[in-house]
Amino acid sequence: MSTMPPGPAPAPNQPAISLRELKRYFQHRGGIATRALDGVSLDIAAGEIFGIVGRSGAGKSTLIRCVNLLERPQSGEVRVLGEDLLALSDGALRERRRSIGMVFQHFNLLSSRTVAGNVAFPLEIAGVPKAERASRVTEALSLVGLTEKADAYPAQLSGGQKQRVGIARALAPRPRILLCDEATSALDPETTHDILRLIRRLRDKLDLTVLLITHEMAVVKEICDRVAVMEAGRVLEEGPVFDVFTRPHHPTTRSFIAGTIGHSVPPGTVARLPAARPGEERQLLQVLFAGPNSTRAVISEASRRFGIDLDIISGRIDEIAGEPFGLMALAAYGPPDKLQEAVLWFQELGLTVTPLAEAI
Ligand SMILES: Nc1ncnc2c1ncn2[C@@H]1O[C@H](COP(=O)(O)OP(=O)(O)O)[C@@H](O)[C@H]1O
Numbered sequence: 593m594s595t596m597p598p599g600p601a602p603a604p605n606q607p608a609i610s611l612r613e614l615k616r617y618f619q620h621r622g623g624i625a626t627r628a629l630d631g632v633s634l635d636i637a638a639g640e641i642f643g644i645v646g647r648s649g650a651g652k653s654t655l656i657r658c659v660n661l662l663e664r665p666q667s668g669e670v671r672v673l674g675e676d677l678l679a680l681s682d683g684a685l686r687e688r689r690r691s692i693g694m695v696f697q698h699f700n701l702l703s704s705r706t707v708a709g710n711v712a713f714p715l716e717i718a719g720v721p722k723a724e725r726a727s728r729v730t731e732a733l734s735l736v737g738l739t740e741k742a743d744a745y746p747a748q749l750s751g752g753q754k755q756r757v758g759i760a761r762a763l764a765p766r767p768r769i770l771l772c773d774e775a776t777s778a779l780d781p782e783t784t785h786d787i788l789r790l791i792r793r794l795r796d797k798l799d800l801t802v803l804l805i806t807h808e809m810a811v812v813k814e815i816c817d818r819v820a821v822m823e824a825g826r827v828l829e830e831g832p833v834f835d836v837f838t839r840p841h842h843p844t845t846r847s848f849i850a851g852t853i854g855h856s857v858p859p860g861t862v863a864r865l866p867a868a869r870p871g872e873e874r875q876l877l878q879v880l881f882a883g884p885n886s887t888r889a890v891i892s893e894a895s896r897r898f899g900i901d902l903d904i905i906s907g908r909i910d911e912i913a914g915e916p917f918g919l920m921a922l923a924a925y926g927p928p929d930k931l932q933e934a935v936l937w938f939q940e941l942g943l944t945v946t947p948l949a950e951a952i
């Protein structure tokens with residue numbers, strides 16, 4: 593027991609980040625409060641890339657800033673690497689923050705410093721001796737592939753290069769955890785892809801835990817292992833990315849996914865559809881399907897089984913984790929009870945069915 597190393601020694605299988613019932617309200621003039629975080633609980637496992645997706649104002653930045661206590665929740669618990677951060681003294685907290693790197697949307701580089709000077713900055717603050725600083729800067733720049741830009745100034749760099757500097761700066765103190773707040777939101781799609789690939793490579797190589805915030809489901813799809821969907825300060829749902837994409841429970845999640853695969857019904861389509869026959873109904877449905885099952889076979893089977901007509905209005909197929917998944921807009925015609933039975937049957941088969949008006 594006397595040989596215990598200093599600092600936290602997290603038990604195996606314990607989450608790297610554990611948030612419990614976080615609440616953060618902002619009081620405005622006139623007494624109205626914004627519930628930026630309205631009771632958020634999440635566990636992020638060591639070594640995973642965990643995404644938080646949500647629209648602007650959902651509370652994502654407030655949440656990620658609670659993980660290093662740049663923002664203090666009014667109530668709840670923040671455990672990082674097994675330690676209760678809210679219980680630490682200021683000095684101990686400063687120390688622990690070195691194990692939590694952060695990357696920002698707008699890079700936040702110092703324009704008067706060179707690339708190397710920017711990466712050295714957190715090391716200077718931490719009091720790392722000069723010789724070691726130099727070797728850590730070299731190491732960090734090499735990790736992000738910017739060795740030859742050490743003496744350049746931020747103004748001489750492209751957006752993607754600036755973000756690489758931001759990542760190198762976050763890595764210089766050798767953190768265990770990397771927080772990314774919209775790290776690719778200021779970048780074009782090609783550069784976004786490069787930076788995401790870099791983040792994944794760094795996770796693999798350095799065994800980092802990554803918490804990544806984004807308003808783009810495409811980012812989640814490309815890089816995350818698990819995802820939580822946030823709205824109005826709450827987590828609507830969370831799970832492995834494949835599960836959330838293929839079995840979304842909440843309408844907000846479904847609309848995010850539809851946006852990702854660019855599914856829409858051509859304008860004027862609905863107006864051109866035939867009306868329902870007397871005694872029958874017309875329902876417009878969006879069907880989200882996943883996996884190798886032939887959806888067309890399911891549709892013709894439903895038609896036979898329930899004696900209804902099903903027309904495919906539009907459809908789009910994408911791929912996630914090597915499995916096809918897609919969205920289809922259907923017009924269903926038939927007696928109301930038969931339509932209802934068909935929808936239930938689809939759901940039993942694992943398809944997600946939503947009224948089209950709600951879905952797009
Ligand atoms: N310092 C602050 N003062 C007042 N309101 C804030 C502050 N920070 C965030 N908010 C409000 O909290 C909500 C969540 O903000 P934020 O966490 O930045 O969302 P997101 O990052 O998802 O866009 C928003 O309504 C925002 O206006």
Ligand SMILES: [Mg+2]
Pocket residue numbers: 652653654774
């Ligand atoms: Mg934000």
